[in-house]
Amino acid sequence: MFFDLIDFLLERKVFGIADLALEYIVDKNTQRYLMAEAKVRVLQKRFVDATNSLKKLLATNDKDQQAWILRGHAFFFMNNLFDSEECYIKALRIK
Numbered sequence: 001m002f003f004d005l006i007d008f009l010l011e012r013k014v015f016g017i018a019d020l021a022l023e024y025i026v027d028k029n030t031q032r033y034l035m036a037e038a039k040v041r042v043l044q045k046r047f048v049d050a051t052n053s054l055k056k057l058l059a060t061n062d063k064d065q066q067a068w069i070l071r072g073h074a075f076f077f078m079n080n081l082f083d084s085e086e087c088y089i090k091a092l093r094i095k
């Protein structure tokens with residue numbers, strides 16, 4: 001129980017720092033920012049926010065295999081298996 005509390009507090013602190021770091025970035029439309037934001041949101045289990053960031057990223061570069069895979073993961077964790085599979089298929093078609 002004690003270690004669960006420590007893990008929870010550390011996780012909360014790390015996620016807070018990640019959110020703070022994302023706020024300092026001025027241009028929030030770059031592919032680098034959108035990918036970083038999506039990765040943080042997946043770790044935070046904010047899957048809808050992750051898929052929204054990846055949708056913006058893929059609108060400008062639909063050949064980004066890593067983005068399709070991460071979007072597939074986010075949809076999978078939301079129990080949206082159809083969209084998850086579609087993302088994985090698109091990722092496979094890139095290579």
